[in-house]
Amino acid sequence: MTRGIGRQMDSFKRALGDLGLEATPQRLAIGEAAFTVRPHFTVEELFQRVRKREPRIGRVTVYRTLKVMMQARLVEERPFRKGGMLYEPMAGHRHHDHMLCLRCGKIIEFENERIEQEQARAAARHRFQILTHSHTLFGYCRNCRKSCCSTRGAGPGECGRNGRER
Amino acid sequence: MTRGIGRQMDSFKRALGDLGLEATPQRLAIGEAAFTVRPHFTVEELFQRVRKREPRIGRVTVYRTLKVMMQARLVEERPFRKGGMLYEPMAGHRHHDHMLCLRCGKIIEFENERIEQEQARAAARHRFQILTHSHTLFGYCRNCRKSCCSTRGAGPGECGRNGRER
DNA sequence: TCTGTAGTTGAGACTGAGTCTCAATAAGGA
DNA sequence: TCCTTATTGAGACTCAGTCTCAACTACAGA
Ligand SMILES: [Mn+2]
Ligand SMILES: [Mn+2]
Ligand SMILES: [Zn+2]
Ligand SMILES: [Zn+2]
Numbered sequence: 001m002t003r004g005i006g007r008q009m010d011s012f013k014r015a016l017g018d019l020g021l022e023a024t025p026q027r028l029a030i031g032e033a034a035f036t037v038r039p040h041f042t043v044e045e046l047f048q049r050v051r052k053r054e055p056r057i058g059r060v061t062v063y064r065t066l067k068v069m070m071q072a073r074l075v076e077e078r079p080f081r082k083g084g085m086l087y088e089p090m091a092g093h094r095h096h097d098h099m100l101c102l103r104c105g106k107i108i109e110f111e112n113e114r115i116e117q118e119q120a121r122a123a124a125r126h127r128f129q130i131l132t133h134s135h136t137l138f139g140y141c142r143n144c145r146k147s148c149c150s151t152r153g154a155g156p157g158e159c160g161r162n163g164r165e166r
Numbered sequence: 167m168t169r170g171i172g173r174q175m176d177s178f179k180r181a182l183g184d185l186g187l188e189a190t191p192q193r194l195a196i197g198e199a200a201f202t203v204r205p206h207f208t209v210e211e212l213f214q215r216v217r218k219r220e221p222r223i224g225r226v227t228v229y230r231t232l233k234v235m236m237q238a239r240l241v242e243e244r245p246f247r248k249g250g251m252l253y254e255p256m257a258g259h260r261h262h263d264h265m266l267c268l269r270c271g272k273i274i275e276f277e278n279e280r281i282e283q284e285q286a287r288a289a290a291r292h293r294f295q296i297l298t299h300s301h302t303l304f305g306y307c308r309n310c311r312k313s314c315c316s317t318r319g320a321g322p323g324e325c326g327r328n329g330r331e332r
Numbered sequence: 333t334c335t336g337t338a339g340t341t342g343a344g345a346c347t348g349a350g351t352c353t354c355a356a357t358a359a360g361g362a
Numbered sequence: 363t364c365c366t367t368a369t370t371g372a373g374a375c376t377c378a379g380t381c382t383c384a385a386c387t388a389c390a391g392a
Contacts (some may be wrong), residue, residue, distance in 0.1 A: 022359080024369070043349080058371035063350070079245045079300075082379080084349055099294045108292050115284045119303065122276045127308035128265045134245075135301040137285065142293035188388085190340070209378080224342035229379070248350080250378055 008035045008074070008091040015072035029054045030065040034075060040086045040107055079134055080107075097134075101141035108141065174201045174240070174257045181238030195220045196231040200241060206252045206273055245300055246273075263300075267307035274307065 012031045016023050033049040034041070047062045066087060069075045078086040080100055095116075099108040115135070123130050139145075178197045182189050199215040200207070213228045232253060235241045244252040246266055261282075265274040281301070289296050305311075 022368070024358090026370070056371080060351085060371060061369085064370090082251075083347090085248075099289060099292060099296075101294075102297065108294060110288045110292065112284050112288050115281050115288075118278050118281045118284070119301075122278050122281075123265060123303055123305070126265060126274055126276065127311070128267075128274060128303065129306045129311040130265075130303050131268065131305040133301070133303045135285075135299070137289055137294065137296050137299045139289070139297040140295045145293070145295040188339070190387090192341070222342080226342060226380085227340085230341090249376090 004092050005032065005035050008089065011091050012069065012072070012074055015074065016068070019068065019071070021068065026054060026057055026061050027065050027068075029057065030062055031069070034066070034069065034087070035089050035091075040078060040080075040088050042084055042086060044084075046087070076132070078136075080136060097136065099137040099139070099141070101144055102138055103140055103144040106141045106143075170258055171198065171201050174255065177257050178235065178238070178240055181240065182234070185234065185237070187234065192220060192223055192227050193231050193234075195223065196228055197235070200232070200235065200253070201255050201257075206244060206246075206254050208250055208252060210250075212253070242298070244302075246302060263302065265303040265305065265307070267310055268304055269306055269310040272307045272309075 009028070009031055013023050013028075016027065021027070030046070030050050033046055033053070037045055037049050043059075043062060043066065046066070047057075047059055050057050050062060066075065070077060074091050075087045075089050078088055078098070080086050080098070094111065096109045096111045097115075099110065100106075101108075119133065119135075120130070175194070175197055179189050179194075182193065187193070196212070196216050199212055199219070203211055203215050209225075209228060209232065212232070213223075213225055216223050216228060232241065236243060240257050241253045241255050244254055244264070246252050246264070260277065262275045262277045263281075265276065266272075267274075285299065285301075286296070
């Protein structure tokens with residue numbers, strides 16, 4: 001899955017041009033980092049990653065560049081948790097929604113064409129113009145549901161998946 | 167719509183009992199306020215409202231009590247915006263999802279049984295146990311979509327609806 | 333009534349995400 | 363080279379939410 005970064009960077013550079021912004025080393029470094037961290041990342045994770053290449057970069061620039069990538073629809077914002085968004089690169093990816101395990105943090109992606117259709121119809125009925133949407137299920141993944149949680153017999157950290165993989 | 171507060175307060179008191187918590191004046195005041203502010207409120211709005219009756223109450227207690235009401239499923243949390251949740255009393259209300267106008271802040275509620283069904287099926291397919299879900303459409307309401315936004319000819323504040331009614 | 337205990341409360345300190353400000357720097361054109 | 367504009371990053375700031383802890387309450391038992 002490390003393939004496609006070239007293409008993603010091309011889209012990013014084009015987007016910068018379209019918006020009348022320069023392709024500075026900082027912006028390019030942030031782009032490359034965003035397209036190679038794990039698929040749902042925090043700003044802090046991105047920042048740390050960029051710093052390895054460009055130690056002099058500032059947090060503000062990361063926020064700013066992320067905003068540009070959002071405008072260009074190269075990344076999307078995921079309001080999964082209370083303190084702070086997660087971000088996900090979308091270039092190449094098809095649209096999808098998420099299930100989020102409240103115990104082990106696992107993120108499951110799903111697509112459902114019927115839901116998208118019904119959603120469009122509901123919006124049309126209200127003459128509402130959809131720009132984006134967010135559809136997230138919160139609960140327990142297959143590993144965490146019974147064996148761990150119902151029986152109340154385990155602390156966090158087991159359940160097949162070991163630990164954070166949000 | 168001011169009817170039903172009695173019933174809601176009864177549920178709340180019962181919930182407190184079930185959780186082994188006392189029905190203190192503070193908690194009751196917060197409950198009453200939560201069931202009478204506007205249907206989607208911020209913590210700060212709730213806090214201000216409670217203060218009118220109980221000026222000595224602290225913000226922490228509001229947060230704490232809100233958490234209790236969440237556990238009892240008397241209110242639900244809405245991750246609509248970046249800085250801070252909105253809350254919505256659910257006692258009596260049927261489940262519904264939301265469309266959110268990015269320009270005037272209007273909140274439209276909708277229900278769609280087919281979406282709920284498909285969502286359940288998608289979860290089942292992944293052996294995922296849903297506890298809650300959040301499904302929100304972001305875009306422009308019927309008043310804001312063309313006349314105001316596409317033509318780029320208006321600042322915020324008009325569009326039929328006058329101002330905030332998030 | 334007095335006393336001990338557990339539950340509850342609220343002021344204020346603290347954390348962490350995100351924004352704002354502004355001076356320094358880099359780039360590009362005349 | 364000189365001038366103008368875009369970009370950057372340190373640090374101050376805002377705001378939501380949490381944590382800590384001492385004070386306060388209700389009440390059960392002596
Ligand atoms: Mn995803
Ligand atoms: Mn609602
Ligand atoms: Zn899990
Ligand atoms: Zn609107």
